[in-house]
Amino acid sequence: MIRKSIKQISDMISIKNDITPFVDLIVEGVTIDSRKIEKGNLFVPFKGENVDGHKYVEAAIAKGAAAALWQSDVPNPPAHLPILLVDNCLLALQELAREYRHELPVKVVGITGSNGKTTTKDMTAGLLSVQYKVQKTEGNFNNEIGLPLTVLGLDRDTEIAVLEMGMSAIGEIEFLTKLACPDAIVITNIGESHLLDLGSREAIAEAKLEILLGLANGGLAVINGDEPLLMDRLQEHQGTIHFETFGRKDTNDVFPTEIQQLGQGNRFKINASNESFQLPVLGTHNILNAMAAMLIAKHFAIPYEKMNDGLAQIKLTHMRMELVEGKHGEKIINDAYNASPTSMLAATDLVSDLQGYGRKILVLGDMLELGAEEEQYHYKIGTGLHADKIDLLFTYGALGEQIAKGARSVLGEQRVFAFTDKAGLIRELKQHLDAQTLVLVKASRGMKLEEIVTALQK
Numbered sequence: 465m466i467r468k469s470i471k472q473i474s475d476m477i478s479i480k481n482d483i484t485p486f487v488d489l490i491v492e493g494v495t496i497d498s499r500k501i502e503k504g505n506l507f508v509p510f511k512g513e514n515v516d517g518h519k520y521v522e523a524a525i526a527k528g529a530a531a532a533l534w535q536s537d538v539p540n541p542p543a544h545l546p547i548l549l550v551d552n553c554l555l556a557l558q559e560l561a562r563e564y565r566h567e568l569p570v571k572v573v574g575i576t577g578s579n580g581k582t583t584t585k586d587m588t589a590g591l592l593s594v595q596y597k598v599q600k601t602e603g604n605f606n607n608e609i610g611l612p613l614t615v616l617g618l619d620r621d622t623e624i625a626v627l628e629m630g631m632s633a634i635g636e637i638e639f640l641t642k643l644a645c646p647d648a649i650v651i652t653n654i655g656e657s658h659l660l661d662l663g664s665r666e667a668i669a670e671a672k673l674e675i676l677l678g679l680a681n682g683g684l685a686v687i688n689g690d691e692p693l694l695m696d697r698l699q700e701h702q703g704t705i706h707f708e709t710f711g712r713k714d715t716n717d718v719f720p721t722e723i724q725q726l727g728q729g730n731r732f733k734i735n736a737s738n739e740s741f742q743l744p745v746l747g748t749h750n751i752l753n754a755m756a757a758m759l760i761a762k763h764f765a766i767p768y769e770k771m772n773d774g775l776a777q778i779k780l781t782h783m784r785m786e787l788v789e790g791k792h793g794e795k796i797i798n799d800a801y802n803a804s805p806t807s808m809l810a811a812t813d814l815v816s817d818l819q820g821y822g823r824k825i826l827v828l829g830d831m832l833e834l835g836a837e838e839e840q841y842h843y844k845i846g847t848g849l850h851a852d853k854i855d856l857l858f859t860y861g862a863l864g865e866q867i868a869k870g871a872r873s874v875l876g877e878q879r880v881f882a883f884t885d886k887a888g889l890i891r892e893l894k895q896h897l898d899a900q901t902l903v904l905v906k907a908s909r910g911m912k913l914e915e916i917v918t919a920l921q922k
């Protein structure tokens with residue numbers, strides 16, 4: 465993490481007040497939450513939905529923060545405390561991160577895409593850790609606040625940083641990539657996430673392709689070669705960017721030649737190696753993520769022969785295909801972090817394909833931010849189910865009801881239960897669980913379906 469004197473920080477960002485009394489103070493690390501202060505931190509206050517973080521500046525310093533920023537339009541900065549007055553705390557945080565990034569010798573990998581950013585980030589970091597000191601985005605800290613915080617958390621001796629870059633509007637990825645200046649990037653796929661804001665998959669692709677604007681000359685771009693919206697754009701970058709593709713099709717640089725879905729993961733082979741790879745995470749879509757990560761690892765001179773070590777140590781961020789057990793001995797796939805049609809289909813296909821269960825139940829909720837066609841997207845999830853592969857469907861939410869409507873035409877009325885209250889859904893669901901049951905729980909973040917997983921574990 466960043467370690468600077470106040471004087472050095474004043475050389476990196478524009479500070480409006482006289483800091484002479486504090487120039488020799490040492491700042492170590494940056495936080496935006498006074499409840500997480502560590503000694504020596506720089507506390508950066510933000511105005512939130514509930515409270516203005518400026519209210520916690522004195523408490524933060526009392527708890528050990530070395531100094532705090534203070535936005536100049538907020539009255540009454542505390543006197544005689546190490547306060548750095550700035551025009552805008554967010555801009556100051558971002559400028560500090562930008563300056564710090566350019567001091568570091570670190571190589572940066574930037575990862576974006578509609579689905580699989582966090583998973584691919586975790587996989588890439590796992591593979592690279594076999595040979596390098598690696599730091600990565602923690603959790604889902606992938607936006608205009610989260611990425612700068614991640615950069616400021618980088619140690620000087622970190623060799624590779626794996627940074628997740630998220631967006632919900634045009635221009636956001638451009639900002640992040642020009643701050644991070646990656647040496648290699650991944651675009652996992654183009655789905656439907658944030659379609660409400662972007663309006664079309666073409667616009668989503670445009671937004672993800674912004675990541676190339678910050679890529680170093682001669683840098684590596686690993687992209688999903690099955691996606692025409694990406695492949696159609698390579699020509700304009702020929703000569704300045706080296707592209708490598710991954711995907712299911714054999715037209716890619718790397719594609720799977722053998723796939724075996726196991727109870728708690730996958731075994732697979734690829735065209736580019738004789739190795740048999742073990743991936744301890746569910747879902748063949750995660751083989752796609754793994755292949756993208758493997759192309760990055762190969763770019764950093766990790767041989768395929770060493771990659772199983774990295775793949776074996778992968779721990780996905782919670783609520784992504786997380787296999788847990790319920791009170792009745794049932795297996796639960798907690799995939800409740802978020803949902804879009806692409807990820808919902810990947811999850812229901814996985815459950816349909818998994819063998820060895822007496823009963824397979826889906827608990828699916830609303831997919832948010834899909835725009836005008838949201839009902840059709842949900843209805844198609846329902847009609848896409850197979851009566852011989854899914855036993856029961858429970859839905860939660862108003863849009864979940866559209867999944868139920870579509871499913872009734874294939875599963876029949878008796879096997880579909882639609883709810884608008886979690887308590888009622890849980891009560892009915894518990895009637896159908898035993899040690900041979902598999903349950904998938906999935907919906908958008910706003911639906912908080914992890915509450916159902918928790919209820920099944922009590």
Ligand SMILES: CC(=O)N[C@H]1[C@@H](OP(=O)(O)OP(=O)(O)OC[C@H]2O[C@@H](n3ccc(=O)[nH]c3=O)[C@H](O)[C@@H]2O)O[C@H](CO)[C@@H](O)[C@@H]1O[C@H](C)C(=O)N[C@@H](C)C(=O)N[C@H](CCC(=O)N[C@@H](CCC[C@@H](N)C(=O)O)C(=O)O)C(=O)O
Binds near residue numbers: 497514518609
């Ligand atoms: C500024 C902040 O911290 N916001 C977080 C906070 O929001 P909230 O408004 O509720 O804050 P409060 O009003 O409670 O508090 C205000 C500030 O005061 C601090 N404070 C409070 C109490 C106290 O005792 N001491 C304090 O110091 C407090 O820390 C606040 O700073 O809480 C929410 C709930 O936990 C957080 O969600 C919110 O975080 C915001 C959204 C954020 O941007 N956080 C980033 C660090 C981040 O990266 N978050 C990611 C999610 C990113 C994401 O959604 N990405 C999208 C794609 C990008 C879309 C982009 N356009 C965008 O909008 O983000 C994706 O699809 O992946 C994460 O948390 O996972």
Ligand SMILES: Nc1ncnc2c1ncn2[C@@H]1O[C@H](COP(=O)(O)OP(=O)(O)OP(=O)(O)O)[C@@H](O)[C@H]1O
Binds near residue numbers: 630
């Ligand atoms: N390549 C993929 N194709 C389809 N679904 C995927 C893919 N990779 C991951 N998913 C699914 O997408 C959901 C989110 O996974 P993950 O958090 O890795 O994606 P993300 O892009 O980081 O999401 P976010 O945009 O919220 O940051 C999970 O349900 C996961 O199983």
Ligand SMILES: C[C@@H](N)C(=O)N[C@H](C)C(=O)O
Binds near residue numbers: 657908910
């Ligand atoms: C929470 C954010 N990362 C996200 O994925 N939003 C969509 C709408 C979801 O929650 O499914």
